[in-house]
Amino acid sequence: MHSKEYIFSDHAILNNKREKIFSKLIAKNFDKKNNESLKNISFSDLSLFDYYYKPSNKKSFVISNDNENYKIKIVNGIVKKYKDDKIEVRNIINSDSNRFLEQYENNLDDLVIDFNKIFLNSGIFIDIKANSKISLNLIYENDHNHTIFQNNFLNFQKNSKVKLIEEFNLSHNTINNINCNISAHEGADIKHDIIQDFSYSNKLYLTTNTVCEKNSSFSQNTYNFANGFVRNFHFAKLNGEFSKACLKGCFFLKGENICSNKTQVIHNRENCESNQAYKGILNDNSKANYYSNTVVSENAQKTEGYQLSKGMLLNDNCNFFSKPELRIFTDDVKCSHGSTIGPLDERSLFYLRSRGINKNQAMKMIIYSFVEEDLKNLDNNIAERINIYLSDYLMDLV
Amino acid sequence: MNTETSKTLEKYAQEKYKYGFVTDIDSDRPQKGLNEDTIKFISKKKNEPEWMLSWRLNCYKKWLKMPNPNWANLNFPEIDYQDIYYYSAPKGFEKKPKDLSEVDPKLIETYNKLGIPLEEQKVLAGVAVDAVFDSVSVATTYKEELEKLGIVFCSISEAVQIHPELVKKYLGSVIPPGDHSFSALNSAVFTDGSFVYIPENVKCPIELSTYFRINAEETGQFERTLIIADKGSYVSYLEGCTAPQRDTNQLHAANVELIALEDAEIKYATIQNWYPGDENGKGGIYNFVTKRGLCNGKNSKISWTQVETGSAITWKYPSCILKGDNSIGEFYSVAITNNFQQADTGTKMTHIGKKTRSKIISKGISLGNSQNTYRGKVSILRKANKARNYTQCDSLLVGNKCGAHTIPYIDSKNNSAVVEHEASTSKINEEQLYYCRQRGLSHEEAVSLIVNGFCKQVLQELPMEFAVEAQKLVSISLEGSVG
Amino acid sequence: MIFLNINNLSVSIEGKKILNDFNLTINQGEIHAIMGPNGSGKSTLANVLAGNEDYEVDSGKIMYKDKDLLDLNIEERAQRGIFIAFQYPVEIPGVKITPFLQASINSKLKNENKPELDRLSFAKLLRKKAEDLGINSEMLKRSINTGFSGGEKKKYEILQMSVLNPEFTIFDETDSGLDVDALRIVTEGINNFKNNNNSFLIITHYQKLLNYINPDHVHIMRNGKIVKSGDISLAGEIEESGYQNF
Known part of the structure; x- marks a missing residue:
């Protein structure tokens, strides 16, 4: 040194x-x-x-x-x-x-x-x-x-x-x-x-x-x-x-991208x-993990703690690992976590396509909807930038 | 928490374990401690063939090199493996008694007290029972009726003698002895347990059941169960356990292996009610159990149901390896901890085959100063196309000194698979309590009713003969007796 | 022009045969109804016409407006005027109805080489159509089918139909689980919409819907085949004595 x-x-x-x-x-x-x-x-x-x-x-x-x-x-x-x-x-x-x-x-x-x-x-x-x-x-x-x-x-x-x-x-x-x-x-x-x-x-x-x-x-x-x-x-x-x-948080991975995420609230x-809520879209050979943890200490009565983890896998070669933990040491709490990992929903895709929207665009609509609520409270100038990034990401999709 | 709730809880905490009596019987034991001689002693007592002994010794050597697994959220002093008896049998059990007339009446009385009559005229209808007392199987009911269907239901020691080919083929095939130190330990020193073989296309018409009782002091129990369901067969199996009330901790390290071939189904239920220790956390069973099922064939199904109320420490993850395409794994669990009990329990679902499905429903209830952890892993491997998992873990906290923890691991490597996990933790709902009491229920009844409702999804998976029993046990557990 | 001709169609799902040498011809401006017990293959027919990829067409042909329909994918069929009103419309949270329908109608207009609608003129159109159907404009702000009651979902399917103006509409048990009020909106929607240019295939389990709509042809389906065809009186027979006579 x-x-x-x-x-x-x-x-x-x-x-x-x-x-x-x-x-x-x-x-x-x-x-x-x-x-x-x-x-x-x-x-x-x-x-x-x-x-x-x-x-x-x-x-x-x-x-x-x-x-x-x-x-x-x-x-x-x-x-x-x-x-x-x-x-x-x-x-x-x-x-x-x-x-x-x-x-x-x-x-x-x-x-x-x-x-x-x-x-x-x-x-x-x-x-x-x-x-x-x-x-x-x-x-x-x-x-x-x-x-x-x-x-x-x-x-x-x-x-x-x-x-x-x-x-x-x-x-x-x-x-x-x-x-x-x-x-x-x-x-x-x-x-x-x-x-x-x-x-x-x-x-x-x-x-x-x-x-x-x-x-x-x-x-x-x-x-x-x-x-x-x-x-x-x-x-x-x-x-x-x-x-x-x-x-x-939300992340958008492609190629060989790797990202590691963790959140914890005590x-x-x-x-x-x-x-705590993270959403990720993974394509190609990308890999991601999300650890989340809610810890409620002994005297933290009347706690509300929520967690969400959602992964959408667009390709057979990607990998998502999630570990949503709850560690609760008192009783008057409302805590929950939800976690889903899955493909782009086939039924939604079928529905949109049956209304004449082409596959590519339908996929984009569904992916956009996946993160829609995370984007709606943004300031305009940031929202615009993020929209550009997002359309870039979606452009490379298919 | 309102004062009424606290009072009810206090009352619960004062009740005692109902199965805590000791049977006064002479037993045959080797020296304390674990070494090659202990293993040779066990093997000789069981009159085992050479291959079995060398398998045991081999596992022992593996065990020597392995540290205890440390992932669990448990806190307990290090186990002194040299301070335990590894074998204990009531005197005169060198050979299994041919019928009950050869069995010490004290033993029969013990099982009567536990609610498991062994005498022919009193046996439970619709349930065949293998009764294991410390390290040996005492009696097996309905044996002949089952033999007529080609079903083998006997102690594992007998199976080594009568069906060595099956034992050789399957023992350790689902839980490799080197998996972790408790599986290696069990493989080296296992004493007794059940063996079940259901032949092709046979649907076992009655429940098979084993009842484990630890009696002797400072004795470890290392049972081994092996269930093989051949193509197109079906079996439902239930395991129950109790132990006397003692101040010292006792070790129980069981291994259970299930194998379901094509189109076969195994249902395995456990009602675990080992002595949990007293209200100050003294004594109780250390319960380190490895249970694993292999869905080896297409369309096979393995379903685990457990009601865990006893033990000072529970370390247990009944798992399914879903290898066959379209195979199904299920795990239903109620775990209740009270006083100073600690439980770290859950499951592992490994999806290998295509369109494999798994479902996990776990209900944890924590009372007193206890710590209750759900730990589960769902893995979707690369080739498990269209695999599906649904997990729901709910925890209920009663009192503010206990802990409830949910630790799921979710790993998906296939993009056509869908994995869903939901969990919630909350305290017992005062509004529901109020509602029930307004309708005339006592506070105690109301708590019991709500907790039973909370567990219902799991309890209804139990074989009918035991569902009522389990419901009672849940209520009793709340009464602090066990747990 | 042949409007729709289904010829010896056989379809299976995961190796299980559902449609078995199925035949049906529909001309422009006609309303056909298919009735049949559960499991007769009615919904499979609707899904195959819409192009659902879960269904394997083993053999047979479907000609639609002189084109081989089986050569077209889901959206291409929709862009050529095929509309399916689903039995269970899927909820798609986060995808708002208005931009979705705008994209949908523009995909069709583009296919017909017509100018696409801008946001404003589309919003106007949508509001008008909703008003005509007595649909609350508040509903147009929501995500697709999300948080809708069963009846609302069906009403919303009718709204989509009237906006997209399809030439061939398939109702896949649209009437199941509807209250009287919703049923009225659905049937009025169909009756106001039908004309000499567009055709309908109404798949239903019950005769009730047909009393309001008055189809030109009624077919009875069993085990993946049409076993009898006739006029509206056939539906009356079903109402009286059920399917066992067929």
């Missing part, structure tokens, strides 16, 4: 912990078979890469014309400093090390996060002030051949109301391991859309950990149209009463609500 390139390279305690993780990985001292972070990825996929990183802050920017809509470009994990009465944006600095220490204490059994901890080379900190109502567009950009190991903190203060959009403009042959920590303070209301569309040579491991305080609401939608490998692991903890978390307090 060229220690200078890593953040907190002078931090003795952190380095000690990093070394421990490192030796665990070197010795392969972990349960390979049951490790969910290794589903559809081999350990060598994770561990064999050419480490290359150079900070760059030339192109990064924060733009806001109206003090309401912010556009932030992050280049190679680096952001330009910015501050006004609603928002503060900066890179992480040495004094943030305590935040990391906390993370290092948790043994998540997640090898991707282990690598993030070891090779950490960038991170940003965004603080949204109390009562701010803004929309925030984060655009991740990187130079080719880069390996980004990034740890971000997004802090949403009391009663802030934010539309957060994350996009990825990746150049070629990059690895992006981004771990994002989101705090939703009391009364915060966050709508989080993630749009993933990048070429085959890129890999994105995106992890979010959200903590929701009292009366806060976090609603995430992930749209994965990427050709490269994507891992979407998104977790939420409901730590305050009457908080809500919604983790939804209900730690009473009267909270959660929703």
Whole structure:
């Protein structure tokens, strides 16, 4: 390791912990078979890469014309400093090390996060002030051949109301391991859309950990149209009463695409609500998995937790694995999950065709209907883009 | 939860296990612990041929190298395999008694107390029973009537002697001894159990049933059951079990293998009521059971039904390998846990053949401080065109100290297959309770009624003779006696 | 022109023979009714005419408007004016009725080399047709058949018929499970729609529907064949003494 390139390279305690993780990985001292972070990825996929990183802050920017809509470009994990009465944006600095220490204490059994901890080379900190109502567009950009190991903190203060959009403009042959920590303070209301569309040579491991305080609401939608490998692991903890978390996503795979998905909501307090739903369409030789988990802790009475997993397989060679878990430790709950995997419905296809619609178009209609409800609440400009991606995907179908 | 519900629950928790008595009988046991000599001792007691002994020893060697499986959501101290007796038989059982006059009356009395009369004039109508006491089969009823139809129903020890060709061919063919450590252990030390062979095109006219009783202290029970349904045949089989109330934990590690050939159907039902331990979690049976059925032929069908109310720990996944085209696998389960019981149970449906179908209905009820987990796997392999699975798992929580967990694994590799899974978890509905009580039912009756309703889909799959029995057991389980 | 001629048609599903040397001719402007007990092959006939790929045609010929129908796939048949009102219309959540029907009618217009309808003029047409049938315009905002009652689904099939204006309409037991009110809408729909250019094949188990529609020919079907043909009086016979005499 060229220690200078890593953040907190002078931090003795952190380095000690990093070394421990490192030796665990070197010795392969972990349960390979049951490790969910290794589903559809081999350990060598994770561990064999050419480490290359150079900070760059030339192109990064924060733009806001109206003090309401912010556009932030992050280049190679680096952001330009910015501050006004609603928002503060900066890179992480040495004094943030305590935040990391906390993370290092948790043994998540997640090898991707282990690598993030070891090779950490960038991170940003965004603080949204109390009562701010803004929309925030984060655009991740990187130079080719880069390996980004990034740890971000997004802090949403009391009663802030934010539309957060994350996009990825990746150049070629990059690895992006981004771990994002989101705090939703009391009364915060966050709508989080993630749009993933990048070429085959890129890999994105995106992890979010959200903590929701009292009366806060976090609603995430992930749209994965990427050709490269994507891992979407998104977790939420409901730590305050009457908080809500919604983790939804859809993915559209073709060719040799692989994507690995996991969501988990832990209900730690009473009267909270959660929703986890992923839908995927798989074609050609693509592969996907979706783990979902609702955990209801002992004192989280009056919990409502719902899960849904739907896979549509368009080809004989694709593979979908789903594991929707419920772990419930108290009684006053309403929890459920539903999971279906199947082909495009033959009866619907017949019906549409019998009305004169040709097979190809009928298939598109059915596939579109499969994700229709996920698209209807989108802002117009995002909806338009997603529609373009979707028609591209459907165009290649037959 | 309202106070009335809590009171009812408390009352339930105070009731006791009804089958907890001990039969005072001398038994014949080897030294404690497991080594090659133990296995030789068992094999010699059973007067087994050489091939059987070497098969056992081979499995023992496999077992030595295998760690216990660790996927289950269970918490228990490590089992000390050297602190267990591996064989126990009432004295004088070197040879199976020819008829009941040779059987110790205490044994017959034991089965009477359990509600399983063995004497000819009292036998249960329509049910043939093989009674297994610790490590040996005591008696088998209706044997001759079945022989007339060519049906073989005997203990596995007898089958080794009389039908070695069938045993050799099928034993370990569905559950390879090296599958996991409990299957290897059972293969090495299995003592007794049932053997069934139904010849081609014979529909077995009565229920076949085995009743397992663990009596001796610190004794493991390792039964082995093998059921073969030849082409076009049908059999319905039921297994029941109880054990005395003891402070120490006892190990039960059974293997059950089912083979259904073309157009054959096997229905296998279990009413498991092992001693669950007391209200503080002391004692009880550790129940590690491997049950697997192979639908080997076209249009064959295997259906598992289980009512699990007993045991301190239940680890059990009756499974179906759907190899024949158009074959059907079914799993119906009620698992009730109370006090400090832990259950991790479910099924595995492996779709290999075309148009194979499977259905899973699981109902879990958790009370007290118990933890109840459904764990199931549905795999659709590449060539299983138009395979279909439907799974429904419902959990009911009664009280806020228990846990209910649903952990399904769903894997589809075929795009013409349809896999559907639904699950729900909720607490007992106070509105329903209120409604029932407004109609004059006591709180207890109301809980029992609602839980029975919750389980109905599964209970109705049981053979008629036992459905009523099972319903009662569910109510009793709620009364805290077992579970 | 031969409008529809079915000649010695044999059809099976998964190796089981359902239609057995079946023959039937329908001319332009005629209404035919086929009656028969359950399992006689009535619905199979409807599905084969619509082109359902689950059914294997073993032998025989179907000529429709001088073309071999068996050469056409499902949508090509629909675009050439064949419409089936289904016994159990499938629910397709998420696919909205209006754009679906617009796509449907435009596929037909395109096939006829006619200009396609834009969104506005189609919406107008649809609203008018719905009004004529007494169908609430709220229904037009929903997904196909989703959350509809049995009667609503059938009404909606009639609406589609009147919008798409097919030359040959097959009713596959459309009357089963309908209340009087829905039955009235269905029969009025048919009666208002019929003219000298379009033909109907009405498949039914009961005679009741035929009292309102008055078919030109009635056929009795058993074991995959027509066993007797006649006029409306044949339906009366069935009503009185059932199918066992045939």
